[in-house]
Amino acid sequence: MLRISIDKIDSxxxxxSEKQALYIPADRADGAAEYKKYEAGMKLSEKxxxxxxxxxxxxxxxxxxxxxxxxxxxxxVKDIRQESEDFVIFGVRACDARSFTILDKVYLVEPVDSYxxxxxxxxxxxxxxxxxxxxxxxCQAFGIDPTAPEGDCAxxxxxxxxxxxxxxxxxxxxxxxxxxxxxxxxxxxxDKTVAKTKEIMGRLPLAKLSTENFGGDKLNxxxxxxxxxELSESCLGCxxxxxxxxxxxxxxxxxxxxSDGIRRFRCWDSCMYSDFTKxxxxxxxxxxxxxxxxxxxxxxxxxxxxxxxxxxCVGCGRCLSKxxxxxxxxxxxxxxxxx
Amino acid sequence: xxxxxxxxxxxxxxxxIRIDTPxxxxxxxxxxxxxxxxxxxxxxxxxxxxxxxxxxMFSITSSPTNKEFxxxxxxxxxxxxxxxxxMEVGQMITIRGPYGNAFPVETELKGKDxxxxxxxxxLAPLRSVINYVRDNRxxxxxxxxxxxxxxxxxxxxYKEIIDEWMTDEGIEVNLTIDNAQEGWDxxxxxxxxxxxxxxxxxxxxxxxxxxxxxxxxxxxxxxELGFKxxxxxxxxxxxxxxxxxxxxxxxxxxKYVCKDGPVFRFDxxxxxxxxx
Numbered sequence: 001m002l003r004i005s006i007d008k009i010d011s012x013x014x015x016x017s018e019k020q021a022l023y024i025p026a027d028r029a030d031g032a033a034e035y036k037k038y039e040a041g042m043k044l045s046e047k048x049x050x051x052x053x054x055x056x057x058x059x060x061x062x063x064x065x066x067x068x069x070x071x072x073x074x075x076x077v078k079d080i081r082q083e084s085e086d087f088v089i090f091g092v093r094a095c096d097a098r099s100f101t102i103l104d105k106v107y108l109v110e111p112v113d114s115y116x117x118x119x120x121x122x123x124x125x126x127x128x129x130x131x132x133x134x135x136x137x138x139c140q141a142f143g144i145d146p147t148a149p150e151g152d153c154a155x156x157x158x159x160x161x162x163x164x165x166x167x168x169x170x171x172x173x174x175x176x177x178x179x180x181x182x183x184x185x186x187x188x189x190x191d192k193t194v195a196k197t198k199e200i201m202g203r204l205p206l207a208k209l210s211t212e213n214f215g216g217d218k219l220n221x222x223x224x225x226x227x228x229x230e231l232s233e234s235c236l237g238c239x240x241x242x243x244x245x246x247x248x249x250x251x252x253x254x255x256x257x258x259s260d261g262i263r264r265f266r267c268w269d270s271c272m273y274s275d276f277t278k279x280x281x282x283x284x285x286x287x288x289x290x291x292x293x294x295x296x297x298x299x300x301x302x303x304x305x306x307x308x309x310x311x312x313c314v315g316c317g318r319c320l321s322k323x324x325x326x327x328x329x330x331x332x333x334x335x336x337x338x339x
Numbered sequence: 340x341x342x343x344x345x346x347x348x349x350x351x352x353x354x355x356i357r358i359d360t361p362x363x364x365x366x367x368x369x370x371x372x373x374x375x376x377x378x379x380x381x382x383x384x385x386x387x388x389x390x391x392x393x394x395x396m397f398s399i400t401s402s403p404t405n406k407e408f409x410x411x412x413x414x415x416x417x418x419x420x421x422x423x424x425x426m427e428v429g430q431m432i433t434i435r436g437p438y439g440n441a442f443p444v445e446t447e448l449k450g451k452d453x454x455x456x457x458x459x460x461x462l463a464p465l466r467s468v469i470n471y472v473r474d475n476r477x478x479x480x481x482x483x484x485x486x487x488x489x490x491x492x493x494x495x496x497y498k499e500i501i502d503e504w505m506t507d508e509g510i511e512v513n514l515t516i517d518n519a520q521e522g523w524d525x526x527x528x529x530x531x532x533x534x535x536x537x538x539x540x541x542x543x544x545x546x547x548x549x550x551x552x553x554x555x556x557x558x559x560x561x562x563e564l565g566f567k568x569x570x571x572x573x574x575x576x577x578x579x580x581x582x583x584x585x586x587x588x589x590x591x592x593x594k595y596v597c598k599d600g601p602v603f604r605f606d607x608x609x610x611x612x613x614x615x
Contacts, residue, residue, distance in 0.1 A: 066347045068390035068433070075350050075390060075431040111583050114344040219592055223612040250587030253346070253580045255391050262390040266346075271587060279578045280417030284615050297612075298590065305593035 001190070002175065002182040003161040012162075012181050013038050013090070019177065021087040023057070025050050035089065044091060048134050049316065053246030054096040057089055058119045059103060061243075062267040065115070065253070069261045078261075081114065084122040088174065091128040094149035095139045095316035099246030100125065101150065102314070105307050106249050124174050127151035131197050136317030138206035138330060144314060146201065147194045158190040206315075206330060213337050216305025223297060227335045232292035234325040239270035241328070242295065244318040250276075271295050296332045345583055348388060348433035349376050353426055354408065359495045360488075363460055364424055365400065365412045368434060375409055376434050380441030381467035382574055382602045386582050387411065388433045389426075393419040396438065396579045396597065400463040402470035412463040412495055438582040439601045442468050442546060442572060444475075451544040452480035456557055458530050458549025459488045462495050464574045464601075465548050469504070476509055483539060487515040487530040487553075491523045513537060531556035534564075541565040546572045558605065568605035575601045575615060591615055 004012055016022045022038040025045040033047035035054065069076040100120075107116035127149035130137075139146055148154065152171030156163040164182060166172040175182070201207060214222075242248040252269035255262050269276060271294045277285045285291050303312035313329055320328045355367035368387075370376045379385070379399050388394035395417075401410035415424045426432070442448060453472065455465050472479050484504065488494045494514065505512045515526040515533045526533060530553050541564060547554055554573060561571060577589040577596045584595035592611040594600065 070390060073427070073430045075433060077348060077350055077433065079347055081344070106585055111345045112342075113346075113585060114342055115346075216593060220610075220612060223592070223614075249585070251580065251585075253394065253586070255393070257391055264390065266586075269586070269588075271590075277578050277588060279576075280420070284577065290614065294590070298587075302590065302593045 001163045001165065001185065001187050002179070003163045003185045004182050005161055006157065006159070008181065009044065009162060010040075012178055013042075013044075014040060015178050015181060016088055016090070016174075019086075021085065022090060023087065024090045038090075048130065048132060048137075049093050049096075049318075051318075051322075052244060053099060053316065053318065054089060054092050055099060055103060055246050055249075057087075057123055058100065058116055059107070059249060059268075062265055063115060065264045065266055067258075067261055067263050068255075081118070084118045086122045086124070088124045088126060090126045091155075092125055092149070092151055093130060093316070094127060094144050094146040095137075095314040096246050097125060097127045097149050097151040098139075098142070098144050098314045099316075102247045102303075102310070102312060103249055105310070124153070124170050125151040126153045126155060126171070126174060129154065129156040129194070129197070131157065131193060133197070133201055133204060134317065135205050136320040137204055138209045138315035138317065140201060140204075140207060140315065141209040141211050142311050142313060142315050147197050156190050156194070158187075158193040160189065161185065163187065163190055209315075209330060209333065211300075211311060211333070214300040214304065214311065214333070215309050216301060219297075219301050219305065222301050222336060223293070225336055228289050228293045231327065231332055231335055232289045235272070235288050235292045235327060236325060237272050237274060237288050237291065238324060239272045240322050240324065241319040242270035242272055243268060244322050246314055246316055246318070247299070247312050248295075271298070296329060296336075299329065300333065300336075345435060346581065348386065348394075348435040350431050351376050351387075351409075351434040353428055353430045353432060356426065356428055359412060359497070360493045362415045363412055363493075363495050364415075365410055365496070366423065366426070367408045367410050368432070369408045371431070374407065375405075377437060379403055379409070379437035381444055381471045382440065382442040382464055383437040384439050384582075384597075384601060385409070385411070385434050385436030386438065386579075387423070389419065389422050390433060392422045394433070394580075395419050396576070396582065398464035398467070398574065398601070399437065400466045402467050402474060404471055404474035412460065412466070414460045436582065438579075438597055440599070442574075442602050444468060444471055448544060449478050450480065452540065452542055453482050454539050454543040454545045455482070455484045455486075456530060456534060456545060456547040456549070457484070457486045458553040459493060460495060461547075461549030461553070462486055463548075465546055466496055466499075468546060473504075473507060473510070481511070481543070482509060483511045483513070483537075483543070485513045485515070485530060485534055485537065487517070487528075487533060489517050490520055491516055529553070529556075531560045535560045538564065541570075544570050544572070548574050568609060571605045572602060573605065573608070575603060577615060 025033045026036045033045035067078040107113040130146035152168045299312035351368040357365040580586040584598040589596040
């Protein structure tokens with residue numbers, strides 16, 4: 001298998017970033033990891049995952065859609081879209097890699113969202129197998145193998161080498177572009193690392209979390225469950241869960257005035273917010289119970305109903321560690337199970 | 340990046356503004372070069388916007404058989420609609436669409452006797468179907484329209500109803516207003532009760548649109564008369580941003596009102612969670 005010694009990874013990053021923008025998870029001053037554009041000397045974070053998910057690369061928190069020039073009664077529409085430049089995201093975990101294929105099921109179905117597709121077309125996703133999954137991880141529940149991540153090219157580490165395997169044409173092009181830095185080597189040590197990781201996975205507190213009873217076929221039973229009141233009681237409606245979530249994809253469209261016209265942009269929105277469904281004549285989701293229910297119903301019931309049983313969650317665990325009142329999808333799944 | 344994106348709107352020109360009621364105006368919209376901005380089917384909607392103010396979904400009230408322009412009957416009830424009502428002829432707006440499904444005028448409704456039931460501004464989406472049916476009269480059976488509003492002054496499209504629909508021999512029009520009023524010698528009373536009084540044949544296919552409370556009681560009345568939910572269609576509205584089932588706002592159950600609706604048959608609505 002093609003590999004590179006861990007102490008030579010800087011040369012690989014330098015080679016990639018010479019040709020296109022490269023983003024890697026790097027440690028912030030406070031110790032947490034976030035994706036940063038690679039510059040010489042930057043170190044790949046050893047943290048399990050980034051605080052924010054990787055969805056920003058394809059579905060940024062805000063982006064401009066279109067501009068208008070207004071003159072008297074006249075309006076001129078200006079298409080401001082520009083072809084994205086090629087870029088590489090290195091070190092995406094298996095959970096976030098799966099989230100891209102879930103976002104694809106929303107944004108790449110007809111009518112295709114050209115803003116999203118543009119970035120998707122130009123981005124190469126290089127994933128990194130997990131070696132130390134944590135107690136908040138439950139990607140296994142959604143059929144994700146953190147030791148065999150998806151993405152254009154998968155990378156494994158055994159502590160001495162990084163191993164590369166292309167999964168797609170784009171991934172192969174990536175491997176080809178750095179092949180002069182890679183050498184062929186045996187995977188005996190890597191196999192041991194993977195076996196050890198699988199052993200850890202089996203011992204994780206959420207290893208046995210089951211999705212078996214969820215899906216599209218018991219829609220109204222789940223909707224009408226008497227558990228929602230208790231579950232949502234402490235929810236602050238802060239939307240943190242939706243913002244750190246790699247699969248939450250709801251957005252708002254707003255305008256603002258610029259020096260010479262109007263710019264229309266879209267930004268992440270949250271079904272947890274009180275005005276998400278508010279109209280001039282009223283609001284169909286009046287209390288936090290209804291808004292809370294919507295978020296989890298969408299991930300566990302509505303999305304699978306429309307996508308051959310695939311869930312709208314990848315078990316990354318971000319909502320478990322970030323919710324200020326310690327409510328999360330795992331608690332909801334455990335409380336809600338309709339047999 | 341040559342392909343168009345549905346989020347990038349077209350420009351439309353307001354070429355006529357009709358004052359229908361104290362709070363409803365009907366706006367005629369044409370492409371800057373004349374003609375319609377795009378084609379649609381009865382029941383479909385479009386996103387209208389005044390950039391810098393807002394954008395919202397409105398049903399297209401004109402029939403697709405009208406080849407010259409599109410019309411939107413809009414009630415003043417919020418920020419954007421206040422601005423729309425303040426427009427003058429010649430003003431440009433942005434428009435994108437068409438969005439959503441349509442009333443099944445070429446399939447399930449074909450050959451059927453039709454009963455339209457509308458309340459207030461709820462006539463707007465049905466007017467598109469009514470005029471489509473009038474222009475393709477041979478394809479449909481009897482047509483009956485029951486339309487009610489708070490007062491005579493609140494009846495939308497009153498002139499068209501009197502001059503065209505009521506003089507059309509193939510159509511029966513039943514108007515009602517909530518309370519008696521000087522200059523009104525027609526029926527007085529709420530729509531649900533009036534429908535029961537009229538006792539329409541249960542062979543008719545029903546299209547209903549109006550305030551939620553009117554729909555609720557009218558549907559109950561229709562059921563008492565023997566109508567089945569599979570015979571009754573309505574059109575819904577929820578907050579929308581994208582119009583194509585992606586922004587997540589109009590999601591109910593596994594449906595998106597903007598793309599799977601806005602037209603639903605009542606047996607289809609029954610399968611959805613009660614959240615609209």
